[in-house]
Amino acid sequence: MNRHAERIARELALRGAQVEATAALLADGATVPFIARYRKEATGALDEVKVLAIRDRLGQLAVLDQRRGAILKSLQERELLTGTLEQALAHAGTLAELEDLYLPYRPKRRTRGELAREKGLEPLAVALLRQDGLDPCREAQRFLCPDKGVATVDDALAGARDIMAERFSEDAGLRQRLRQLFAKAGVLSSTVVKGKDEEGQKYRDYFAWQEPASRAPSHRVLAMCRGEEQGLLRLSLRPPEDQALALLKNSVLRTTTPAAEQAALALQDGYKRLLAPSLETERRREIRDSAEAEAIRVFAENVRELLMAPPLGRKAVLALDPGLRTGCKTVCLGPQGDLLHHTVIFPHEPKQREAAAQTVRELCARFHIAAAAVGNGTAGRETEQFLRDVGLDSAIAIVMVNESGASIYSASEVAREEFPDLDLTVRGAVSIGRRLMDPLAELVKLDPNCIGVGQYQHDVDQAQLRRALDDVVSCCVNAVGVDVNTASRQLLTHVSGLGPVLAGQIVAFRNEHGAFRARAELRQVPRLGPKAFQQAAGFLRIPGAANPLDASAVHPESYAVVARMARDLNATVSELLVNAEARARLDLPRYVTADIGLPTLTDIVAELAKPGRDPRREFEVFRFADSVHAINDLAPGMRLPGIVTNVTRFGAFVDIGVHQDGLVHISQLADRFVKDPAEVVRVQQPVQVTVLEVDLPRRRIALSMRANPTPAAQPPPA
Secondary structure (H helix, E strand, C coil): CCHHHHHHHHHHCCCHHHHHHHHHHHHCCCCHHHHHHHCHHHHCCCCHHHHHHHHHHHHHHHHHHHHHHHHHHHHHHCCCCCHHHHHHHHHCCCHHHHHHHHHHHCCCCCCHHHHHHHCCCHHHHHHHHCCCCCCHHHHHHCCCEHHHCECCHHHHHHHHHHHHHHHHHCCHHHHHHHHHHHHHHCEEEEEECCCCCCCCHHHHHHCEEEEEHHHCCHHHHHHHHHHHHCCCEEEEEECCHHHHHHHHHHHHCCCCCHHHHHHHHHHHHHHHHHHHHHHHHHHHHHHHHHHHHHHHHHHHHHHHHHHCCCCCCCCCEEEEECCCCCCEEEEEECCCCCEEEEEEECCCCHHHHHHHHHHHHHHHHHCCCCEEEEECCCCHHHHHHHHHHCCCCCCCEEEEECCCCHHHHHCCHHHHHHCCCCCHHHHHHHHHHHHHHCHHHHHCCCCHHHCCCCCCCCCCCHHHHHHHHHHHHHHHHHHHCEECCCCCHHHHHCCCCCCHHHHHHHHHHHHHHCCCCCHHHHHHCCCCCHHHHHHHHHHEECCCCCCHHHHCCCCHHHHHHHHHHHHHCCCCHHHHHHCHHHHHCCCHHHHCCCCCCHHHHHHHHHHHHCCCCCCCCCCCCCCCCCCCCCHHHCCCCCEEEEEEEEEECCEEEEECCCCCCEEEEHHHCCCCCCCCHHHCCCCCCEEEEEEEEEECCCCEEEEECCCCCCCCCCCCCC
């Protein structure tokens, strides 16, 4: 078994064969959604989470191997590589271990230790390191050389201590033991930079703060790091110095001789000047990386929940982008999301209110409107109330829609391509309506950073964030499936095996030749070769195709086995789809082949029962409290409905319809201890909350989801 596969299998509690098979598929260009959905026999039915973990770990180990190779090359070129060192480097399992082994051989600038060596003091250092009964002062007399700057015994001993300090700092074993102490007992401390008290008020809780670094939550770590980057805070991360020095002395000192005393002085200097700064930098980077990884994970999960929010479906929608002075931009969308009509109404101008009401009633009748979408920005609640007052058919659902990022979409190149002749405000209204119809199809047009569910996303590694978000979007798009005849280029881009170029080719082919009538026609799209077809076909749907399987998640490579199932039951494939009794008679083991096993056959039968099923939840109409429209309407003790808009490590933000989200601190999420808010809430989840506190000057709202709310906990600072 491949060494990396064995290691990953051990770390992820998998079988080595599963990791090797997944690695081979990835190396062959297979996508994560394709592997998870259509290669279960090879991987042992690993889900997307495990496949992603294997992919990412393979990437990390590749970086490790790359650095190992660079170190070996450097040592070979300088003729420093020994068999023992080569073996140690080969077994190093982390970058830190590699760098520890390489440290004594790394090309250096002229350090204090190097200068002492140039003065001929290394033999004195070696003699002192033996810690035997020699007299350090008498021994030092032998190395006096005023011409080299060693005029006194103190000069000689100081130089020898510099050499010893450097040796201690480069000892891989010492570094590892001390590294473990930093990880276990390191204290993260924060103080305000002198003279920055006023400027740094947003970080005032961190002006004199300390906590065990191993227990510091990600949001606090990132907040303190941001404060330091802005020049407002000064951070440090070290274990108690007495513990560190005791560990080093117990590891190094063997006697209590005068020579050992010199070694102890060198050890203390080496720790303070070399070891502690080096390991502090390393440990701070580790907790920063860990905090960033957690922030990215939380952000990605929030994006997943938002993308997988229940869709209204293909129904005609009236969408309004609210405004007070400039009026409400109003559009009518057909069931496919196509723009049928647009206008501007002024429901908040008393003299024009009735005319606006009449226009809305006429539009709803003319276009057979099934639901009205209202942006939740300025005047959103007032516009919602207006719609409820105009006498619309009770069957027309009125829904507030989170419009975060709609203005960014309206000014984007995507919007200009779709609606080159329309005003930005009209494009924004279209986006609001489409978000109600199908959040996933509309939100993929936006950078996820713009949709309002992040926390500290601008403080983390942007390349890692982009990759995580791309993975989430891809997984969501492929889990739902895409109608190839109606999907936008942006939506098709995220389909397994496609990307922006092939997505554009599909749209161009569709525009030139009309709707696809069968999946097989995708092979005619220029540049869409066999590999791309294999990766994408199962996720592309063609409703109404002659072959009903083209509208399902059954992959074309499995059509033959479905046809055989139908023949064995004396039925057509279409009959097999509607006849549950016939499907129940199938003896699946009979259809197992070298390429198709029971996991795939089980998936096929489940898909035949509900072809092209949408994994998203059923859409339910949510309604804010009618009596509350602004923050001034709130009072402690009120029990209100709300929608979760963002989940962070310290709690959840909830929209209660007052243009300002309230915070449910983690301590207020449930009547039990909650370690991770994601255990309790998700983005877009309807909840019931109690108002605990309203801070009007700072526009802060403290909420609780507990059955018996307690006084609000202070939320953490930025």
